[in-house]
Amino acid sequence: MPLDKRDHTKLLCDIGELSGLFEDALSLDGFLQRIVAMIAEHLHCPVCSIYLYYDESQELVLTATKGLNPDSIGRVRMKLGEGLTGLSLKEMRPICERQASRNPNFKAFPGIGEEQYESFLVAPIVRGQTRIGAIVVQNSQKNYFTEEDVKVFRAVTSQLANTIETTKLLMSLNEKAQAATPKPALKELKFVKGRPASEGFAFAEALVLGGEHLFAVANREKINDPCTLEDFRRAVAATEQELEQLQQQIEERLSDVASLIFSAQLLMLKDKSFMDAIENMIRAGVNPPLAILKAVEDYVRMFQKISDSYLREKSQDVRDIGRRLLENLLGKEEAQYDLEDKIIVAEELVPSDALKLSSQKVKGIILLSGGVTSHLSILAKSLSLPLVIADAPELLALKPRTMVLMDAEQGTIYIEPGADIVKNFHEREDLRARLEKLKKEMTPVTSTMDGTRVTLLANINLLGDLKAAREFHAEGVGLYRTEFPFLVRSDFPTEEEQYVIYRKLIEGIPGKEVTFRTLDIGGDKVLSYFHHTKEENPFLGMRSIRFSLKYKDIFAAQLRAILRAGHKADLKIMFPMISSLDEFLEARSVVKQCRDELQAEGIAHHANPAVGMMVELPAVLEIIDELAQEADFFSIGTNDFIQYMLAVDRTNEKVADLYLPHHPAVLRALKKIVEAADRHHREVSVCGGMGDDDRYTAYLLGIGIRRFSIDPKNLPRVQKTISSIDLSQARRLVADILKRCRLPDISKALGSDARDQTGLNPPYR
Numbered sequence: 001m002p003l004d005k006r007d008h009t010k011l012l013c014d015i016g017e018l019s020g021l022f023e024d025a026l027s028l029d030g031f032l033q034r035i036v037a038m039i040a041e042h043l044h045c046p047v048c049s050i051y052l053y054y055d056e057s058q059e060l061v062l063t064a065t066k067g068l069n070p071d072s073i074g075r076v077r078m079k080l081g082e083g084l085t086g087l088s089l090k091e092m093r094p095i096c097e098r099q100a101s102r103n104p105n106f107k108a109f110p111g112i113g114e115e116q117y118e119s120f121l122v123a124p125i126v127r128g129q130t131r132i133g134a135i136v137v138q139n140s141q142k143n144y145f146t147e148e149d150v151k152v153f154r155a156v157t158s159q160l161a162n163t164i165e166t167t168k169l170l171m172s173l174n175e176k177a178q179a180a181t182p183k184p185a186l187k188e189l190k191f192v193k194g195r196p197a198s199e200g201f202a203f204a205e206a207l208v209l210g211g212e213h214l215f216a217v218a219n220r221e222k223i224n225d226p227c228t229l230e231d232f233r234r235a236v237a238a239t240e241q242e243l244e245q246l247q248q249q250i251e252e253r254l255s256d257v258a259s260l261i262f263s264a265q266l267l268m269l270k271d272k273s274f275m276d277a278i279e280n281m282i283r284a285g286v287n288p289p290l291a292i293l294k295a296v297e298d299y300v301r302m303f304q305k306i307s308d309s310y311l312r313e314k315s316q317d318v319r320d321i322g323r324r325l326l327e328n329l330l331g332k333e334e335a336q337y338d339l340e341d342k343i344i345v346a347e348e349l350v351p352s353d354a355l356k357l358s359s360q361k362v363k364g365i366i367l368l369s370g371g372v373t374s375h376l377s378i379l380a381k382s383l384s385l386p387l388v389i390a391d392a393p394e395l396l397a398l399k400p401r402t403m404v405l406m407d408a409e410q411g412t413i414y415i416e417p418g419a420d421i422v423k424n425f426h427e428r429e430d431l432r433a434r435l436e437k438l439k440k441e442m443t444p445v446t447s448t449m450d451g452t453r454v455t456l457l458a459n460i461n462l463l464g465d466l467k468a469a470r471e472f473h474a475e476g477v478g479l480y481r482t483e484f485p486f487l488v489r490s491d492f493p494t495e496e497e498q499y500v501i502y503r504k505l506i507e508g509i510p511g512k513e514v515t516f517r518t519l520d521i522g523g524d525k526v527l528s529y530f531h532h533t534k535e536e537n538p539f540l541g542m543r544s545i546r547f548s549l550k551y552k553d554i555f556a557a558q559l560r561a562i563l564r565a566g567h568k569a570d571l572k573i574m575f576p577m578i579s580s581l582d583e584f585l586e587a588r589s590v591v592k593q594c595r596d597e598l599q600a601e602g603i604a605h606h607a608n609p610a611v612g613m614m615v616e617l618p619a620v621l622e623i624i625d626e627l628a629q630e631a632d633f634f635s636i637g638t639n640d641f642i643q644y645m646l647a648v649d650r651t652n653e654k655v656a657d658l659y660l661p662h663h664p665a666v667l668r669a670l671k672k673i674v675e676a677a678d679r680h681h682r683e684v685s686v687c688g689g690m691g692d693d694d695r696y697t698a699y700l701l702g703i704g705i706r707r708f709s710i711d712p713k714n715l716p717r718v719q720k721t722i723s724s725i726d727l728s729q730a731r732r733l734v735a736d737i738l739k740r741c742r743l744p745d746i747s748k749a750l751g752s753d754a755r756d757q758t759g760l761n762p763p764y765r
């Protein structure tokens with residue numbers, strides 16, 4: 001081919017416009033394929049190949065080729081310095097050979113079909129000192145390439161460097177995302193049975209929340225559009241504004257926990273090293289979108305090196321900020337990755353994600369791990385966010401826009417449901433609306449059918465729960481989980497901050513008793529700012545009252561805030577996870593000490609609150625009388641009690657079938673606790689999920705429970721159930737059950753007598 005037929009100018013122009021081809025390319029590999037085809041055509045070469053270079057392995061990998069055996073893509077690899085291509089990249093210079101096989105550095109790869117192509121030209125793809133890869137052209141005509149060709153080829157390669165680097169980055173992100181979440185085939189998946197964790201229904205498009213989705217929003221065809229430093233700064237300002245708005249929205253709804261929910265992301269925007277890293281790259285000539293992608297990748301990699309849940313959470317924040325910046329820089333490709341109105345499918349979430357997702361107005365969550373009594377579920381209930389937990393990894397393969405119907409009453413998930421199922425869903429929604437009306441019929445006082453008085457109290461996780469508690473006539477707060485405001489902050493809240501929240505709680509339910517449970521962190525409630533080292537068995541670790549007794553200053557600040565807020569209120573304080581009399585006495589002595597200090601300081605406070613304990617550990621059973629002599633009251637936390645009694649992790653979906661409230665050991669133990677409380681004239685209540693579950697109401701009444709502290713939304717239903725139970729019958733039921741030891745027999749005895757009368761199942765199983 002005469003040299004003048006090679007149209008170098010045209011090649012340079014086409015390459016300049018190549019980034020526009022992103023649009024047509026079906027995939028990233030497809031895009032690279034287009035590049036090699038175009039170069040091969042313009043240089044009239046039968047062979048053109050792109051090799052990408054990977055720093056970690058110091059290897060060049062054949063990624064696209066025109067002319068060589070396509071099977072060799074991904075297989076042909078060489079080290080930096082190896083072969084002519086490796087040498088070219090190592091020394092960062094083009095190499096042109098008239099007869100490649102004669103060069104001692106030439107490395108033959110049998111089977112790739114390059115034997116007849118002796119003319120060889122390779123140019124490295126580099127940006128500054130960064131090695132990206134190499135492009136090779138080959139021709140069977142000896143002595144084919146001219147000096148002019150080498151120059152042009154070099155220019156073409158440097159023009160392409162940016163685009164190819166972006167492609168490489170996106171490819172590696174996609175690979176990582178795929179490797180991180182093995183996605184089983186989604187053949188004909190129509191229905192998945194999971195467990196209901198937070199009641200409600202949703203019928204909406206599904207969105208799988210994985211690492212890759214954050215980058216998928218980046219408008220790929222625009223990723224090489226030249227942007228300026230000013231464009232980037234505008235995107236930063238827009239992102240900041242967006243986050244502040246989100247923050248404000250959530251603050252209006254959830255004043256107690258919202259304070260810092262988006263702070264990590266806002267902080268990233270203010271983080272000098274992160275921002276400088278991006279700006280420096282931009283100044284060095286990197287296009288801003290690519291600079292963002294690279295900086296985010298570097299940070300994520302840095303965070304992921306440290307295996308700790310806090311940092312895992314941080315890398316999500318960094319990715320999220322990257323997504324927002326890219327969206328604001330390039331515009332949203334499509335609304336499909338917006339979270340609003342979507343059903344989110346995720347492998348793993350932390351409790352604060354429930355707040356974030358709720359503030360982003362998702363319709364529901366399908367979670368592949370976790371347990372229905374986990375604290376993420378507890379928070380989802382408070383946020384009225386339907387949640388189903390399903391051990392079904394195939395759901396990760398759901399394509400965007402797939403319509404999903406989730407029934408978080410039953411725990412069922414329908415994929416692209418038929419019209420009949422959707423109709424049934426709407427009918428059930430109508431039923432719910434009717435039930436809403438029924439709830440209004442609740443009476444302020446609860447009694448059994450035979451007129452025995454029962455006290456219904458509310459469990460409060462977020463201040464937002466108070467509304468339902470008031471509306472449904474809760475007679476007080478039987479459990480305020482104080483840890484939630486701690487969970488979503490970036491540092492321990494001060495005594496003053498806690499005081500403000502606690503005061504709002506007390507004022508939110510005026511004149512009624514309020515039981516504060518002191519900080520119960522650890523287990524699945526990890527403080528991002530404190531739990532930097534991962535514990536092997538967090539549920540058996542430094543958690544709950546153990547934490548408070550170890551860090552007495554934190555404990556004392558909380559107790560002071562509680563005592564101050566409880567001034568003139570009907571105040572009760574209880575300690576979680578008490579395992580010994582000594583622990584209880586030590587915790588109580590801190591209450592006394594705080595009271596004395598407040599007294600001495602002349603600060604208004606409650607001088608004599610009832611001080612009780614949660615019964616959550618089987619160890620307590622053997623020392624229950626001694627504890628009853630000291631504690632003013634017991635509150636049975638069945639969620640943990642069952643977990644520890646049966647050694648079944650309450651957050652592990654894989655053993656969920658073994659988490660059995662009706663296990664005879666559990667039922668008999670509950671009776672012993674109530675008897676001990678009675679012997680010592682102490683109040684005893686149930687504040688774990690068993691109290692919300694109608695199947696156990698008769699049993700609990702039969703053993704003498706007269707105080708239930710439950711999710712406020714369940715108050716109407718549980719009241720109705722209680723009013724349908726006759727106490728003498730309930731006692732007979734207890735006698736019958738205590739004779740049984742086999743689980744099916746016990747299930748049968750609990751049977752339909754205690755069933756929910758409303759037609760809706762309780763959210764807790």
Ligand code: PEP
Binds near residue numbers: 616639
């Ligand atoms: C319990 O363990 O039953 C309980 C009420 O506490 P939590 O669910 O917060 O652990």
Ligand code: MG
Binds near residue numbers: 576639640
């Ligand atoms: Mg507990």
